[in-house]
Amino acid sequence: MSISRRSFLVSTAAASGSALLPGYLRSAKAEAGPIRIGVPTGITGNWAALGQQVQRSCRLFAKSVNAKGGINGRPIEFIYEDTQGDPAACVRKVTELVERGGVNLITGIISSPESLAVMPRLNDWNAIYVGSISGVGSMTAANFVPNAFRACTSGPMRARTIALWLADSPKKRYFAIAQDYAWGKSSVATFEKLITDLKKEVVGQVLSPLGTKDYSSFIARIREAKPEVLYIAMSGDDATAFLKQAAQYRLADRMQLVTEVLDILNIKPLGEAAVGLYGVSQYNFAYDAPGNIEFVRSFKAEYHDVPDTYEGEQWQALAFLAEAIRRGNSTDAAAVRGALEGLEIDSVKGKVKMRACDHQAEQQVFIAQVEKTQQVAYPVPKIGKTYAVDAVMPGCRKDTY
Known part of the structure; x- marks a missing residue:
């Protein structure tokens, strides 16, 4: 389509005029x-x-x-x-x-x-x-x-909360499983440091690749280590898959399961098998x-x-x-x-x-346990203990304690 010289000059002048507007006028227009x-x-x-x-x-x-x-x-x-x-x-x-x-x-x-x-x-x-x-x-x-x-x-805040909650527990042997990427590694490292400081023993850890569907080999390693507590740092579809298989293998009968991410998304598919599971409820609808x-x-x-x-x-x-x-x-x-x-x-x-x-x-950060309630048709996390900001926040620009 042809453009006349006059039309071109008018449009160019308009564009140039806009570009030359004072900054506050351009900002107001934008x-x-x-x-x-x-x-x-x-x-x-x-x-x-x-x-x-x-x-x-x-x-x-x-x-x-x-x-x-x-x-x-x-x-x-x-x-x-x-x-x-x-x-x-x-x-x-x-x-x-x-x-x-x-x-x-x-x-x-x-x-x-x-x-x-x-x-x-x-x-x-x-x-x-x-x-x-x-x-x-x-x-x-x-x-x-x-x-x-x-x-x-943050992951360190949640790991800190779980460590504080477990401080008075008589259980001594701990195992950690996490997704093999930045958050999972960060959380496990923080948790293991905090648990060691409490004079408790870390008896093993596994990092599972993102998208893992079959956790049977990981579960075998966990059972072989015979921990008293299993710390879980997983979310999304991976967490759902692991918790479902953990229920099938009845891991909760052998050890206490504590998850850093206690989401309805992950526990809802478990139904009654989710009741009793502990973890951090980052946000809680109740x-x-x-x-x-x-x-x-x-x-x-x-x-x-x-x-x-x-x-x-x-x-x-x-x-x-x-x-x-x-x-x-x-x-x-x-x-x-x-x-x-x-x-x-x-x-x-x-x-x-x-x-x-x-x-x-x-x-603040909440520790919750999965329970059945009258308000919701499926088991949900119920807040059991709340940890204040000054107890769970690392120092400024720090991710350790």
């Missing part, structure tokens, strides 16, 4: 539309079940916030991308979101290797990432970057806090079920991000970062504060 938040998560693959939880919370959050007029008068919009849990794919998807889609707010990444792969690029992208799932300790320690925040608990009561009410109305771990964790991450945008009155990375540092909110876990020095959210 921030006049919807607030777009990128969600590179597991839609297919090993992390799909966790990715579904992330998406459910995001959809409900958008519906709730937009019904109230959005954030500072702007609606929010989530853009989902499937990473399949692959770090290289995650970097590629986030690059597309930022460079092609103009998105500079990221959340919903699942695996720790994905988070660690994305974080070094955040400054160049001028983007903010608020983690809602990834638990590797180094994310807020050795691999800390200014534009990354973690709203959920926790009595105003923010959680309202979230659970909305979630039940929308999905006709109670929210699970990562639905709660993702909601908390979004609550932090939304409040930072409100207070900074902007989606600019510098403004959001400044508002997030030291920000305290009333969340689904009560009062939660984003620690400014390392961008780890300070929050």
Whole structure:
């Protein structure tokens, strides 16, 4: 199609004029539309079940916030991308979101290797990432970057909680099984150090490759070591598969099972066999806090079920991000970062504060046991003991104690 010289000059002048506008005018123009938040998560693959939880919370959050007029008068919009849990794919998807889609707010990444792969690029992208799932300790320690925040608990926090809970136990022999990647290794290393400090014996550990379907050989090694307690650091489909096979082999009759991630997703398929299982409930739908009561009410109305771990964790991450945008009155990375540092909110876990020095959210951690209740048709984690922030938080930019 031919373009006249006059039309070309007019369009070029308009584009040049826009580029020459003062920064605050360009910013105002860019921030006049919807607030777009990128969600590179597991839609297919090993992390799909966790990715579904992330998406459910995001959809409900958008519906709730937009019904109230959005954030500072702007609606929010989530853009989902499937990473399949692959770090290289995650970097590629986030690059597309930022460079092609103009998105500079990221959340919903699942695996720790994905988070660690994305974080070094955040400054160049001028983007903010608020983690809602990834638990590797180094994310807020050795691999800390200014534009990354973690709203959920970390692996070391959960391992610390379990170690404190087991401190008074008469049991002396411990075995650990974890997924063979950053979070699993981080948690096992922390747990074994803490247990050794308590003068208890670690009699073995196994790291299972991601996507393992048959755990019979691992279970044989566990039984051969004859531990009194089995520590489990697994999530997603892998955790479900292992716990189902552990029930078939009646491991709970031989030793106490304690899992770092006590998710409804993993215990629901076990039915009655899950009753009695102990572990960390990172988020618990029954926790009595105003923010959680309202979230659970909305979630039940929308999905006709109670929210699970990562639905709660993702909601908390979004609550932090939304409040930072409100207070900074902007989606600019510098403004959001400044508002997030030291920000305290009333969340689904009560009062939660984003620690400014390392961008780890300070929050209490729950130990729960799976029980049958009248409120839910299947067994669910019931909070037994709550550990305060100062008991479970490592020092600033530390992932050990």
